[in-house]
Amino acid sequence: MKVTVDQDTCVASGQCVMAAEDVFxxxxxxxxxxxxxxxxxxxxxxxxxxxxxxxxxxAIAVQE
Structure with missing residues (x-):
């Protein structure tokens, strides 16, 4: 698995950190x-x- 974030699209909601704080x-x-x-x-x-x-x-892309 590979994870990327499109920082130009991100709206800084913090949902990713709440879901996976070790990754984001x-x-x-x-x-x-x-x-x-x-x-x-x-x-x-x-x-x-x-x-x-x-x-x-x-803004998060996951490649399996």
């Missing part, structure tokens, strides 16, 4: 999402998929 964080200056773990472990896959599903801007 937000920049201090503007709240835009950043990926901490671009290739998360299989144990985190469900949380990453949930984060992508709840992103209001659909």
């Amino acid at each position: 964080d937000q920049r201090d200056e503007d709240g835009i999402a950043v990926v901490l773990e671009p290739e998360p472990s299989p144990e985190r896959a469900a949380d990453v998929r949930q984060a992508a599903a709840v992103c209001p801007a659909l």
